[in-house]
Amino acid sequence: MSRKTYGPGDIVRMGIGIQHRMHLDEAVAVFVHEEQDGAELHLVGTPRLYEEQNPKELEVWRSEAEMTVVIPPGTTVGVYTLVRLALHTYGGKLFRYDREELGENAAVSFEVVKEPTQRPIIEGIGYYT
Numbered sequence: 001m002s003r004k005t006y007g008p009g010d011i012v013r014m015g016i017g018i019q020h021r022m023h024l025d026e027a028v029a030v031f032v033h034e035e036q037d038g039a040e041l042h043l044v045g046t047p048r049l050y051e052e053q054n055p056k057e058l059e060v061w062r063s064e065a066e067m068t069v070v071i072p073p074g075t076t077v078g079v080y081t082l083v084r085l086a087l088h089t090y091g092g093k094l095f096r097y098d099r100e101e102l103g104e105n106a107a108v109s110f111e112v113v114k115e116p117t118q119r120p121i122i123e124g125i126g127y128y129t
Helices: 099-107
Strands: 004-005 011-020 024-033 041-044 061-070 078-089 094-098 109-112
Touching: 004 011, 011 024, 011 041, 011 078, 024 061, 078 099, 094 099
Parallel strands: 004 109
Antiparallel strands: 011 061, 024 041, 024 078, 041 061, 078 094, 078 109
16 A cells, blocks of 8 residues: 655545544544654544434444644655544543554554645636626
8 A cells, every 4th residue: 555645735634433422522643753853743623423323322422533634834744654643522531542552553654745846837817707
């Protein structure tokens, strides 16, 4: 499987499935640069209950969260690897899951590349009516 690559302005998307017993407010995936200390990217999303559930009838709820980040200008190029997931509850609790806890599924990484240097080509000019 080839590693996904992203440049400035690209959106990185990642999803997780969650079992829980409380309302979740936010999910965060932390990716760190493999060589540059302090360089990290945070993918953030809001967990949503699967539609076919009625939480009042269940002991355990199931949700999914799509987490995203837009690669900002000036991001250090190179490979970023998942090191931690965090779940924030509406009640204010924070649950952290390190890569070791997540097992083989956490072997996720992507590469940030430089913005292309080719000059854009104007294909047309005209008025909108």
